[in-house]
Each structure stands twice: as C-alpha cells, then as structure tokens.
Amino acid sequence: MHKRTITICLMALVLFSCTSTNKVQGDRNDIAVPTGKFDFTDTIPKITIKDTSLAFPQIFEGGFMKGTKVAQFGTEITFDKIALGNLKVSSGQIIATDPVMLSNAIAFSEIFPIGEFPVELAMANINANKDQRVAYARVKFSDEPIRKWEFALLPEQTPIPLKSKEIYGYGVDAGLGLFVDQAAKNSLDTLLDKNWNNMFSEKFEDYLNYSFQNQNAFFFSTGFGDGFYATYIGRDSSGKICQLLTDFNIVLWRNVAE
Numbered sequence: 236m237h238k239r240t241i242t243i244c245l246m247a248l249v250l251f252s253c254t255s256t257n258k259v260q261g262d263r264n265d266i267a268v269p270t271g272k273f274d275f276t277d278t279i280p281k282i283t284i285k286d287t288s289l290a291f292p293q294i295f296e297g298g299f300m301k302g303t304k305v306a307q308f309g310t311e312i313t314f315d316k317i318a319l320g321n322l323k324v325s326s327g328q329i330i331a332t333d334p335v336m337l338s339n340a341i342a343f344s345e346i347f348p349i350g351e352f353p354v355e356l357a358m359a360n361i362n363a364n365k366d367q368r369v370a371y372a373r374v375k376f377s378d379e380p381i382r383k384w385e386f387a388l389l390p391e392q393t394p395i396p397l398k399s400k401e402i403y404g405y406g407v408d409a410g411l412g413l414f415v416d417q418a419a420k421n422s423l424d425t426l427l428d429k430n431w432n433n434m435f436s437e438k439f440e441d442y443l444n445y446s447f448q449n450q451n452a453f454f455f456s457t458g459f460g461d462g463f464y465a466t467y468i469g470r471d472s473s474g475k476i477c478q479l480l481t482d483f484n485i486v487l488w489r490n491v492a493e
Contacts, residue, residue: 236265240355244314248331251332255388256451270343273292277307277309278304278487278490279418279485279490280305280307280486280488280489280490281305281306282294282297282304282305282486282488282491283302283303283304283305283306284300284302284303284305285300285302285303286300288380288384289381289388290380290381290382290384290469291384291397291464291493292384292488292489292491293483294486294488295371295381295384295467295469295478295480295488296369296381296423297314297453298314298357298359298370298371298486299312299314299316299357299371299373301314301411301455301480304446305359305486307486307487308363309363310361310362310363310364311362311363312359312360312361312485312486313359313360314357314358314359314360315357315358315360315367316356316357316358317355317356318353318354318355318443319353319354319355319356319362319442319444319453319455320353320354320444320451320453321352321353322351322353322374322414322451322453323351323416323419323449323450323451323482324347324348324349324350324351324352324374324405324416325349325350325416325419325450326342326348326349326416326417326418327344327345327346327347328342328347328417328418329342329343329347329374329415329417329479330342330343330413330415330417330420331343331387331405331412331414331417331466331479332405332412332413333405333406333407333409333410333411333412333413333457334365334411334412334413334454335408335409336410336425337413337415337420337424337427338424340405341389341390342389342417343388343389343479344389344390344392344418345387345388345468345476347376347479348376348377348476352375352376353374353375354372354373354374354375354444354457355373355375355416356371356372356385356441356442357369357370357371357372357373358370358441359485359486361472367482368456368459368485369441369442369455369456369457369458370458370466370482370483370486371403371480371481371482371483372412372414372453372480372481372483373478373479373480374414374480375478376478376479377471377475377477377478378477379471379477380471380472380477381469381470381471381477381478382470382471382472383469383470384397384467384468384469384470385397385467385468385470386403386423386465386466386467386468387403387466387467387468388403388478390401397467397489398493399488402463402485403452403465403466404463404464404465405463405467406462406463407457407460407461407463407464408461409461410456410484411435411456411457411458412454412455412464412481413452413454413455414452414453414479415450415451415453418450419447419450419452421450422448423445423447423452424448426447435454440456441455441456442455442456443455457483458485459483459484459485462484463485464481464482464484465481465482466479466480466481466482467480467481467482468480
C-alpha cells in the first residue's frame with residue numbers, strides 16, 4: 236500500500252469516465268455518455284439514508300441498505316447488496332489488494348477475528364447511464380453498530396484522519412481487488428499464475444468466490460476499474476472490529492461535512 240493525494244477533479248474524471256477501464260470484463264457493454272450530460276461542478280454529494288445514527292461516513296453502511304440514494308454530478312445513485320459467501324479467516328491476518336500484486340502484498344497490522352465471515356458488495360446503480368458498479372466490498376465480522384471508522388493500516392503506517400488529503404490504499408491495474416487470509420496467500424498466488432485466464436474469462440462480471448485447499452478468496456471488480464482505493468476498519472463502541480471495507484471511490488463522501 237502507498238499514500239497518495241486525492242483531488243476533486245481526478246475523482247470526478249474517474250467517477251464518470253465514458254468507458255470502463257476494467258480489463259477483465261470483456262463481455263460487458265459499457266454505455267458511452269457525453270460528459271456534457273453531467274454537472275462536474277456538483278462535487279458535494281447529497282446523501283439520503285434512512286438510518287441517521289450511522290457513524291461518519293454514513294455511506295459506508297448506507298450503501299448496503301435499501302432506500303439509500305446519492306445525488307452527485309447531476310445524476311442519482313441507488314444501491315443493491317450482493318452476498319458472496321463467507322471468507323475463511325484462519326490466521327487473523329487479512330490482505331486486500333489487486334490480485335496482480337498479491338506476491339508482494341502484506342497483511343494489515345490489525346488481527347481480525349478467526350472464523351468464517353460474510354463478504355458483501357454494495358452495487359451502485361447510476362441512473363444517468365443505466366450502469367452498475369461495485370461501490371464497496373466488505374467483510375462483516377459483527378452486527379454491532381459501528382461507532383468509528385478508521386484506515387486499515389499496514390505495519391509501520393501511522394494513523395491519519397479519515398478526511399486527510401492523503402490516503403492509504405492499494406493501486407489497481409487489473410480492474411480487480413480481493414480479500415484473502417494471509418495463510419492462504421502463497422497458495423493462491425501460485426494458483427493465479429496457473430489459472431488466471433480460466434478464473435477471469437469473459438464470463439467474469441463483478442465477483443468470484445474462489446475456493447482452494449480448504450481456503451478461499453473473494454475477487455471483485457473495482458468501481459470504474461483501475462485506480463487507487465482505501466480500505467477501512469469499522470469498530471463498535473468497545474473498540475472491537477465489526478467490518479473491513481474497501482471504498483471504490485464512487486461517492487465523493489470526503490466532500491460532505493461530518
């Protein structure tokens with residue numbers, strides 16, 4: 236993971252690029268839309284969520300809830316939730332990265348609960364061009380209310396504010412992200428080298444639950460494709476971990492007041 240600067244102009248360009256940069260979804264027909272149809276001065280999203288008690292940024296959980304709406308760049312975004320299955324966490328260490336970079340990836344410094352935990356996607360339905368993209372991917376460890384979100388850190392990274400001008404995250408060049416347990420990393424890396432074309436054929440769309448050697452990993456498309464994406468930890472009132480979530484920059488929540 237690295238630390239990079241986010242700018243509003245770059246986010247706007249990524250959010251409504253006319254064609255996808257995802258390199259693996261060969262059977263998906265993206266709709267080209269003239270940029271003139273979008274209002275690029277509208278950089279502060281108007282977020283409507285029924286549960287007003289959610290911790291900031293509310294859209295992290297709101298994106299998985301029915302009825303959530305976002306008005307941004309002159310269009311409306313609604314959300315659907317997709318349950319992918321359970322991630323097997325045997326070591327308590329989890330990696331989030333682009334699968335192309337897996338061999339060099341390291342786990343977050345936090346130790347997560349051991350067991351099997353649901354992985355879910357929040358799908359953003361973008362009304363203006365009738366498109367659907369992965370907005371958030373999460374591992375859910377607990378149903379307890381989240382009271383605080385913070386960056387998921389690698390060893391030797393220091394905490395920074397949620398709305399810092401710089402973020403921690405991972406770069407994506409394959410249009411894909413993943414969650415996998417540290418104990419399964421090496422075996423998965425070998426399998427990817429041998430089976431990439433079979434795993435990510437033209438039939439791949441938004442996600443894959445891949446099982447191997449009594450382990451598994453979850454792959455998912457990353458918003459509008461290649462970019463730089465941050466992962467966060469949600470904690471309950473006692474500080475226990477509730478969720479691990481990667482944000483694919485669909486909603487510009489950093490521009491919203493806390």
